[in-house]
Amino acid sequence: MHDVIGTAANFINLDTITVLYLFGVGFVGGLVSGFIGSGGAFVLTPGMMSLGVPGLVAVASNMCHKFPKALVGAIKRAKYGQVDVKLGIVLGISAEAGVLYGAHIQENIKKAFGDAGSNLYVSVAFVVILALVGGFVLRDAYKTYKSGNVLEEEKAGKLARWVQSINIPGTMVYFKSLNARISVLFTVPLGFATGMLAATIAVGGFIGVPSMIYVMGAPSLMASATELVIAFVMGLGGSFKYAMSGLVDIRLALIILAGSLFGIQLGAIGTTYVKPYMIKVVMGLIMVIVLFSRGLMIPVYLSQLGLIQKLGDGTAGLLKTTSFGIMIAALLLGAIIVLRAMMQGRREEKLRLSEGALEHGKI
Amino acid sequence: MAHSSTKKKPVGKMLFMGVVSMALYAALLSNQDMVNGTFGRGGLYAFLPITLAFVFSFVHGQFTGHFWTVMGIEAAKKKKEVK
Numbered sequence: 001m002h003d004v005i006g007t008a009a010n011f012i013n014l015d016t017i018t019v020l021y022l023f024g025v026g027f028v029g030g031l032v033s034g035f036i037g038s039g040g041a042f043v044l045t046p047g048m049m050s051l052g053v054p055g056l057v058a059v060a061s062n063m064c065h066k067f068p069k070a071l072v073g074a075i076k077r078a079k080y081g082q083v084d085v086k087l088g089i090v091l092g093i094s095a096e097a098g099v100l101y102g103a104h105i106q107e108n109i110k111k112a113f114g115d116a117g118s119n120l121y122v123s124v125a126f127v128v129i130l131a132l133v134g135g136f137v138l139r140d141a142y143k144t145y146k147s148g149n150v151l152e153e154e155k156a157g158k159l160a161r162w163v164q165s166i167n168i169p170g171t172m173v174y175f176k177s178l179n180a181r182i183s184v185l186f187t188v189p190l191g192f193a194t195g196m197l198a199a200t201i202a203v204g205g206f207i208g209v210p211s212m213i214y215v216m217g218a219p220s221l222m223a224s225a226t227e228l229v230i231a232f233v234m235g236l237g238g239s240f241k242y243a244m245s246g247l248v249d250i251r252l253a254l255i256i257l258a259g260s261l262f263g264i265q266l267g268a269i270g271t272t273y274v275k276p277y278m279i280k281v282v283m284g285l286i287m288v289i290v291l292f293s294r295g296l297m298i299p300v301y302l303s304q305l306g307l308i309q310k311l312g313d314g315t316a317g318l319l320k321t322t323s324f325g326i327m328i329a330a331l332l333l334g335a336i337i338v339l340r341a342m343m344q345g346r347r348e349e350k351l352r353l354s355e356g357a358l359e360h361g362k363i
Numbered sequence: 364m365a366h367s368s369t370k371k372k373p374v375g376k377m378l379f380m381g382v383v384s385m386a387l388y389a390a391l392l393s394n395q396d397m398v399n400g401t402f403g404r405g406g407l408y409a410f411l412p413i414t415l416a417f418v419f420s421f422v423h424g425q426f427t428g429h430f431w432t433v434m435g436i437e438a439a440k441k442k443k444e445v446k
Contacts, residue, residue: 011399014392064412068420076428080438236413243412246405250412251398254391254419261420261427269431272438349439 011249012052019255021051025331026065026259032334033260034073034267036283037227038205040260041066042290043331045202046324048252057249060242062202064253067235069260074228076268082221084177087212088229090184091191095204095230096237098195106199116304123301125200126294133210134287140214141280154276156180156217163215177212177222190215191230198234205231206287213280220279221271270338273345282334289330296323377429384423 012018025047029040041062048058077083110118156164156178164180171183190211198204205227212223242248271279296319303311311319391398402412431437 011403014395019392064416068416068424072420072424072427075424239416240409240413243402243409244405246403246408248402248409248412249399250402250415251391251395253412253416254388257416257419258388258423261423262430265424265427265431266436269436269438345439353440 011057011251014251014255018051021047022252022255023259026256027263028259028331028335029256030069030073030260030263031267031270031338032263032282032286032331033069033228033231034076034264035224035270035338036205036279036286036334037209037224038203038231039283039286039334040331041202043327044256046327050324053249053252056242056247057252059202060239060245060247061249061252062256063235063242064239064248064250065256065260067232067239068257069264070228070231070235072261073264073268074225074232076265077225077228077271080225080268080272082225082271083229084175084218084222084226085229086173087175087177087187087216087218088226089233090173090187091194091208091212091226092230092233094188094191095195095198095208095234098192098197098204099199099234099238100195100241101192102196102199105196113305116301120298120301120305122200123294123297125197127291127298129197129201130206130287130291130294133206134284134291136214137210137280138284138288141277141284144277144280154213154219157214159215160213160217164217175216175218177218177226178216180217182216186215194230195234198238204234206283209279209283220276224271224279224283225268266342267338270342270345273349274341278337278341282337285337286330286334289333290327293323293326293330296326372433373429374433377426377433380422380426380429384419384426387419387422 025040025044029044032039044062044065045055045058048061049055053061074083074088078085106118106121109121113120160178163186164178164182166183166186167181168183168185171185172181173184173187174181190207194204194208194211197207205224208227208230209220209223212218212226213220218226239248299308300311300316300319302308303316401408402415
């Protein structure tokens with residue numbers, strides 16, 4: 001209880017610029033989340049820390065804005081028939097366990113190797129996972145684009161068809177997004193990995209969405225919408241855990257929420273205008289760009305741990321600033337692609353409607 | 364004529380929820396010391412920030428939803444339903 005009172009005293013003072021900054025980042029993060037089901041957190045947490053918010057308070061406050069945002073986004077996308085609530089809850093519960101285990105690993109690494117060791121672990125996890133998964137997602141989106149089949153309904157890939165073909169009695173559950181029964185022995189580890197990633201790099205969706213698409217066989221739109229249910233379940237449990245320790249700065253969470261609810265509604269609307277492979281384009285691009293951002297920080301942490309020659313303050317500062325700049329650029333690029341794709345979709349719809357009206361007039 | 368232009372826009376609902384949302388945010392920002400002191404206590408006080416997050420998400424979520432509708436930004440109408 002002692003550090004709880006200490007934490008409350010650590011909550012920062014808010015001025016107009018800070019409020020506007022949090023609102024703006026919240027809006028862009030919300031826009032991307034509404035579209036791909038996750039994102040924004042990787043900028044929000046370091047963004048809050050750059051304002052002087054202690055690391056754990058930043059993580060806790062980010063999580064406390066995430067679950068109500070995900071709830072609003074999930075409800076909106078459920079109206080478009082894109083959410084598989086059952087799959088979201090099943091994955092969300094195992095993700096919650098993953099979050100707790102991931103946080104436990106983080107604590108142990110921090111105890112053993114200090115802040116630099118913990119940061120190095122996070123950055124290496126970012127680079128390895130984003131390189132593998134992000135590269136795969138982007139390659140798949142490119143292949144779809146090159147094939148010219150962007151309008152075709154997505155089909156489950158080889159791996160997903162195999163997973164759906166495995167019958168383990170007593171563990172099979174039907175999911176409407178897959179239009180198939182799969183064993184929970186597949187969903188549990190995938191949810192767990194999503195939660196572990198959320199506890200490590202704050203964006204569980206970078207594992208959750210691709211695993212729903214490629215391992216289970218869900219269409220991109222349903223996977224990204226269902227991720228919002230997972231984010232809600234995970235975020236609610238995580239926020240409560242942090243709030244029990246007095247780490248949630250509810251002012252920060254609610255100001256970010258003010259911007260992100262504008263964004264998430266817009267991002268969700270955007271999904272109804274775009275071709276499904278655009279979800280993969282935005283997600284893959286963000287993942288690969290963020291990978292470079294985190295990769296730049298690895299020499300800084302290696303130097304702090306004494307594993308490589310010590311970097312000068314100027315070099316370390318430059319790497320940190322560039323890394324943060326690249327992360328913001330990744331989020332902004334994602335937002336620009338979403339807005340452009342949405343505007344193009346709206347133009348096409350208007351054209352279609354006016355052509356339809358003309359045809360109707362002729363008859 | 365397109366269907367969207369004939370549908371009544373929820374201006375009244377947007378204004379009402381907007382006012383409530385602004386009042387909630389004004390109350391939050393003008394009582395920061397009390398909020399920090401009470402909501403950061405931990406333990407069972409954890410229910411306070413969680414409940415507040417739900418309240419704000421409902422009110423502000425309704426407002427932002429109506430806001431985009433009033434601005435004429437709505438979901439695509441003739442999109443094939445995803446199965």
